[in-house]
Amino acid sequence: DIVMTQSPDSLAVSLGERATINCKSSQSVLYSSNNKNYLAWYQQKPGQPPKLLIYWASTRESGVPDRFSGSGSGTDFTLTISSLQAEDVAVYYCQQYYSTRTFGQGTRLEIK
Amino acid sequence: QVQLQESGPGLVKPSQTLSLTCTVSGGSISSGDYYWSWIRQPPGKGLEWIGYIYYSGSTYYNPSLKSRVTISVDTSKNQFSLKLSSVTAADTAVYYCARGGVWGSYRPPFDYWGQGTLVTVSS
Numbered sequence: 001d002i003v004m005t006q007s008p009d010s011l012a013v014s015l016g017e018r019a020t021i022n023c024k025s026s027q028s029v030l031y032s033s034n035n036k037n038y039l040a041w042y043q044q045k046p047g048q049p050p051k052l053l054i055y056w057a058s059t060r061e062s063g064v065p066d067r068f069s070g071s072g073s074g075t076d077f078t079l080t081i082s083s084l085q086a087e088d089v090a091v092y093y094c095q096q097y098y099s100t101r102t103f104g105q106g107t108r109l110e111i112k
Numbered sequence: 113q114v115q116l117q118e119s120g121p122g123l124v125k126p127s128q129t130l131s132l133t134c135t136v137s138g139g140s141i142s143s144g145d146y147y148w149s150w151i152r153q154p155p156g157k158g159l160e161w162i163g164y165i166y167y168s169g170s171t172y173y174n175p176s177l178k179s180r181v182t183i184s185v186d187t188s189k190n191q192f193s194l195k196l197s198s199v200t201a202a203d204t205a206v207y208y209c210a211r212g213g214v215w216g217s218y219r220p221p222f223d224y225w226g227q228g229t230l231v232t233v234s235s
Contacts, residue, residue: 001175040221049208049225050159061220093159097212097221100172101149101161 002026002096006104012112019081021107023094028074031098038098041070041079043090044106050093054079086111114139116209116226124203124233130196134209134226141190142167145217150183150194152205153228160205164212165192199233206230 003026013019029038037057042050052061054070057077067082081088089111094104120132134148141148147164154160163173165183173181182195196203206228213219 038221042222049210049228050222051225052220052223055220059220061223095159095221100174101164101212101221103159103161106158 002029002099002102004094004096004102004104006092006094006107008107009105010108010110012110013081013084014112015086016083017112019084019088019109021079021092021094021109023072023077023079023104025075025077025096029096029098030074037073037077038096039070039072039077040095040097041068042093042095043088044093045090053092081109084109084111114211114224116211116224118207118209118226118229120229120231122230122232124199124231125235126200126233127198130194130199130203130207130231130233132194132207132209132229132231134192134194136190136192136211139211141185141192142187145214145219146211147172147214148185148192149210149212149222151208151210151222151225152203153208154202154205162194162196162207166214201233204231204233 005024007022039057041054044050058070069080071078091106091108115137117135124130149164150162165171165185180197185192208228210222210225212221
């Protein structure tokens with residue numbers, strides 16, 4: 001199984017500032033035949049199911065604000081929120097879909 | 113707009129079998145572009161993928177749960193179901209159903225989710 005490890009476990013950022021969450025996979029999730037990284041990011045608010053934000057490591061899902069961006073390749077990935085808004089308080093998960101499906105442990109994002 | 117809705121008992125006794133159904137509306141479960149998954153989340157903890165099924169009936173399970181899991185599909189009802197046998201308190205969780213793209217379809221993973229249903233294992 002591919003193990004996904006996120007850092008940090010929790011993060012406090014001031015409104016309007018940048019938030020960065022990292023995700024590392026135990027093996028590459030880049031498929032060389034199509035040059036795609038099988039990596040997604042989700043946002044989960046209390047009492048709600050996770051919401052897909054980013055897939056193919058950097059493709060924003062329809063309707064997701066452009067302050068959310070994803071980057072990285074191979075085994076190291078980053079989710080960046082360029083200017084934190086109050087509604088962005090949530091737990092964020094990375095997930096690989098290269099081999100079966102596994103999630104990171106989650107990163108809790110709060111307002112400083 | 114695709115919608116998924118989980119249903120089933122909220123309380124299961126230890127050693128018994130947990131059974132849940134996911135009803136899909138607004139789209140066909142027989143679409144060849146998607147797998148239909150079950151995912152769970154213990155209270156206050158992270159997400160664990162349980163397994164998925166294709167409309168043809170092909171399945172793939174999380175190796176850590178494989179011996180206890182069965183996922184089936186009923187295309188006539190646009191539903192798929194989960195059975196988890198020999199449950200313990202460790203199986204207490206919110207159970208979600210979700211849609212995800214098939215390898216090669218270039219569809220996104222887990223783009224639609226049900227609201228989730230809490231299943232408690234207790235005597």
